[in-house]
Amino acid sequence: MKKIYSVITGTGCFVPTKRMTNNDFLSYEFYDTNGEKLPIPNEEIVRKFEEITTISERRYAEDDQVTSDLAVIAAQRAMEAAGIDKEELDYIIFAHNFGETLVDNNRMDILPTLSSRTKQKLGIANPFTVAYDILFGCPGWVQALIQADYYIRSGEAKKVLVIGADILSRISDPHDRDSMIYADGAGAAVLEPCESDVPVGVLGHNSRTDALNYAHLLHMGYSYNPKLAEKKDYYLKMNGRRLYQYALENVPSTIKAGLDKLNIGIEQVKKILIHQANGKMDEAILKRLFKLYNIDVVPDEVMPMTISWLGNSSVATIPTLLDMIVRGELDNHELAKGDTVVMASVGAGMNINSVVYRFP
Structure with a gap:
């Protein structure tokens, strides 16, 4: 007997072009939790950091880019791969953690929601393309995928765009060595129903x-x-x-x-x-x-x-x-x-x- 399953019909991502290597942190001033400057040379801090995390470089958004800008590019690539018309989308679910992070102001800006901003930037006119955000920490995109699956299997939706984007470089403390972990980027996928007699x-x-x-x-x-x-x-x-x-x-x-x-x-x-x-x-x-x-x-x-x-x-x-x-x-x-x-x-x-x- 055939059942309805949720399948990914298109994916897309945007990896910023601005590279930040570990050597770029050698000029930083790092402090401990008590506000005391770390006595360890930055060369040693960076070396130990890479040993622990395996990270040697990361990508940062350009100064003129905001979180929804990265999301738009990833979304466009996902919809193009899926071969769908943007006006056909039933839902846009946008997972993030820090809103529209600006280069000169790290205050959280989530009004309007990033999903609404992305829908506007994509030029989607359909009022029944419902757009909303989800805040669930780093697992946010996977959780948005889970929600999309429920919509599709229930018959509530035929096409769902699931986006995950964050610009962590602007909300990480430049004086905290943990800041070297964080990076910027966006990824997206389109989910659609598939009728199948085998689980897919x-x-x-x-x-x-x-x-x-x-x-x-x-x-x-x-x-x-x-x-x-x-x-x-x-x-x-x-x-x-x-x-x-x-x-x-x-x-x-x-x-x-x-x-x-x-x-x-x-x-x-x-x-x-x-x-x-x-x-x-x-x-x-x-x-x-x-x-x-x-x-x-x-x-x-x-x-x-x-x-x-x-x-x-x-x-x-x-x-x-x-x-x-x-x-x-x-x-x-x-x-x-x-x-x-x-x-x-x-x-x-x-x-x-x-x-x-x-x-x-």
Whole structure:
């Protein structure tokens, strides 16, 4: 018996052209949480940072670009790949965390919503193309994908555009060494219904929010530089050690729970597209996931990575990764009909989610 499934018919991303290498941080002044200048030479700070995260460079938006500008480019590419008319869209779901971040003002600007701004910039006249934002930390794009799946399988929608975009470079404290993790970017996908007698597209998903004990592992706070802190501007802050441990303890089990609900084993998964948060952390998560299946050796090339040269662009990392693979832009990584992939993310909230997807 045929059923309706949600399938991705087009993907797109925008990777800013402005490169920021680790050497660019050598002239920065880094402070600790007590407002004291770090006594460690920047050369050592940068070296240890790359060892821990695997990040050697990242991309920043140009000064004349705002978050919705990046989103528009990714959305256009996704709709072009899907071959759809923009006026046919039933929903635009825009995942982000910091609104329309400006180069000279890091105050959050979310009115009007970024989805409405993007709809306007795309020139969509259809009033029944419903546009709304979702704030769910770094897992926001995956969660928006989950919502789109519900709309399509319920018959509420035929075409949904799911966007993830953030400009983290403008809300990260230049005096906090953690700021070297963050990057800018946008990714998008178009979902449409597919009638099939075999499961395809979005097969299932799993989400959780561990707010009771972990809500503030990622939060907003003043600059570590006392002089800059006097301005009372808020910047992105994180408890890196506790966040790392939380992710290792909870992400693998969340992914496995999602697969178990579908009776799919890890050996049936072709690729695991995980949020590009920290290279070493992602590798540790993967090892722990396979260990849950009593597998000690992780298969080569099961987890594509872009963080070493793109950094952590929050909600944009997974759709960017997906688009690059689909377009054949990542060496040694490809996806074909029948391949099953897992898309999983962890981030502020603390939130974790995963989607199991099979290419039609």
